[in-house]
Amino acid sequence: MIAFSNTYANLPKAFYTKQSPAKVSAPAVLAWNQDLADNLNIALEPSEVKAFFSGNAVPGGADPLAQAYAGHQFGGWSPQLGDGRALLLGEVLDRQGKRFDIQLKGSGPTPYSRSGDGRNWMGPVLREYVVSEAMYALGIPTTRALAAVKTGEDVYRETALPGAVLTRVASSHLRVGTFQYFAARDDIENLETLLAYTISRHFPAAKSPGAVLAAAVDAQAKLIAQWMGVGFIHGVMNTDNAHIAGITIDYGPCAFMDGFHPMKVFSSIDHGGRYAFSNQPNIAAWNMAQFATALLPLMPNREEAIEHFTEIVNGYGPKFEKAYSATYAAKHGL
Numbered sequence: 386m387i388a389f390s391n392t393y394a395n396l397p398k399a400f401y402t403k404q405s406p407a408k409v410s411a412p413a414v415l416a417w418n419q420d421l422a423d424n425l426n427i428a429l430e431p432s433e434v435k436a437f438f439s440g441n442a443v444p445g446g447a448d449p450l451a452q453a454y455a456g457h458q459f460g461g462w463s464p465q466l467g468d469g470r471a472l473l474l475g476e477v478l479d480r481q482g483k484r485f486d487i488q489l490k491g492s493g494p495t496p497y498s499r500s501g502d503g504r505n506w507m508g509p510v511l512r513e514y515v516v517s518e519a520m521y522a523l524g525i526p527t528t529r530a531l532a533a534v535k536t537g538e539d540v541y542r543e544t545a546l547p548g549a550v551l552t553r554v555a556s557s558h559l560r561v562g563t564f565q566y567f568a569a570r571d572d573i574e575n576l577e578t579l580l581a582y583t584i585s586r587h588f589p590a591a592k593s594p595g596a597v598l599a600a601a602v603d604a605q606a607k608l609i610a611q612w613m614g615v616g617f618i619h620g621v622m623n624t625d626n627a628h629i630a631g632i633t634i635d636y637g638p639c640a641f642m643d644g645f646h647p648m649k650v651f652s653s654i655d656h657g658g659r660y661a662f663s664n665q666p667n668i669a670a671w672n673m674a675q676f677a678t679a680l681l682p683l684m685p686n687r688e689e690a691i692e693h694f695t696e697i698v699n700g701y702g703p704k705f706e707k708a709y710s711a712t713y714a715a716k717h718g719l
Contacts, residue, residue, distance in 0.1 A: 387427050387437075389446035389475040390484070393557075396582060399567075399575050401450040406440030406472050407493025407503070409548070411537025414438075415507075416514055418531050421554065425477050425485060425531075438532040438552045440472075440492040447474045451495035455569055456562030456625030457675060459659055464569050466562060466625050467497025470504060473558065484586065486558055487531065491550040506546035507535060513551055513636040525611045526604075526632040528555040556632060557586055561672055562625030564679035573682055580683060587630040594680040595693055597629075602673050602701045604631025609669045610708035614716060616642035618662045620651040627672040666709075670701045 393400070412435050422429070429437070436442035443449060451468035458466075471490045478484055490513075491505030514530040521527050536548035559579075567576040584591050591597045608631040612619065619626070620638040628634045638652040647663035655661070660668060677694040684690035 386429070387444050387446065387475075387487070388477060389444075389448070390478050391446075391448050391475045392484070392582070392586075393452075393473060393476065393486075394448040394450055397575055397578060399453070399572065400579075401452050401473075402467075402496045403448065403450045404472070404495060405443055405449055406489055406550075408441045409439050409536035409538055409550075411535075412436070412439030412441060413535045413537065415511070415533040415535050415549065416530070418518070418529070421529055421531055424479050425487075425554065426480065427477070427531075434532060435534060437474075438489065439534040439536060439550055440489055444474070449474050449489075451497055452558060452563070453497065453566055454560050454562035454625050455566040456560070456623050457565075457672075458623045458625070459655070463625075464566075465497070466566075468495055469498040469501050470495070484556070486555045488553050488555065488558065489550055490553060491536075491548070502540060504536075504538075504540040504548050505551060506540045506542065507549040508546070509637070510549040510551040512639075513553070516636055516639060516641075517553065517633070519641075520617070520633055523611075523615055525615070525617075526608055526630075528553045528632065528634050528636075530554075555628075555634060556630060557628075558634065559583055559587070559629050560625050560634070561627040561629060561676045561679065562623075564629070564676060565624060568679040568682055571682065576679075576682060580680075583629060594683045595690075595697060598673070598677055598680055598694060599697050599700070601629045601631065601676060602697055603704055604629075605669045605673055606701050606704035607631060607708045608633065609666050610705055610712045612665060613662075613709060614712035616645065616662070618642060618649060618651045618660070619665065620655070620660055622660045622665060622668045622672065624672050624675050627669070627676075629676065666705050669705075670698065673701055674698050 449472045453467045494503035532552040539545040540548045626635040640651045648661040
């Protein structure tokens with residue numbers, strides 16, 4: 386049983402496209418996170434794990450959808466991105482009453498796939514499973530891995546590779562790019578709806594767009610300091626991969642450095658080192674500036690808002706330095 390308690394699916398239709406996952410021919414469970422399942426009050430038979438998390442069956446109460454968002458990718462603006470190979474099955478409440486998304490990744494094409502097949506091959510699925518759980522064990526805010534299921538089908542990249550589906554769990558999948566999506570369309574009504582939803586889900590004490598921005602800046606500063614403390618390189622810090630509540634999402638070409646080099650990169654297309662290890666703090670600040678820009682349409686006085694938001698974003702540096710110093714002081718026993 387999965388006791389779904391969905392809220393995102395009740396937002397206006399502009400936020401997503403509803404659809405079911407694509408079925409696969411011969412699913413087999415590669416990994417199942419029983420401790421996480423227990424905390425999420427999920428009780429399933431092995432056959433249900435295989436069926437639900439391969440995409441071959443939709444569990445009762447689920448309302449699967451692909452989320453819409455935009456984003457800056459390697460600094461270039463893309464007004465239309467969205468979940469190209471992921472589906473949000475729904476949301477559950479854990480034993481402490483906290484809300485979490487359950488999302489399939491590699492579950493087939495969506496309207497946002499941009500000619501892709503919507504599938505994952507097994508290597509990245511297992512990497513994200515292991516790395517996200519490692520980040521959790523290290524105390525770093527992150528998505529978590531609930532299941533990895535082999536599809537029994539090949540996916541085709543440079544060659545044929547075994548396919549798999551990852552099920553990940555997150556406090557939400559609200560990104561800077563989600564706000565950019567509506568701001569770019571001058572869709573103020575849905576931008577206001579998104580802000581209200583974000584406040585309800587992540588920042589209940591926030592009373593204004595500026596308060597949400599300040600909370601996001603604080604969360605990102607602390608997150609990146611923790612990344613730096615363990616030699617983690619995200620690899621693709623696009624604004625669609627920047628979570629407004631400061632958790633690590635969308636593990637792609639990521640890694641922990643074995644040998645230190647400040648300009649180490651882990652993305653084969655990052656030729657300029659935009660997302661190199663030592664650039665991560667500045668990129669997070671840049672992403673927060675884009676978040677601020679996306680919030681501007683909600684402000685009655687644009688010039689005053691620019692001044693106020695600039696002050697908030699400029700506060701990222703001192704916040705990061707404080708968190709960074711605390712991280713490294715602890716590593717040295719100080």
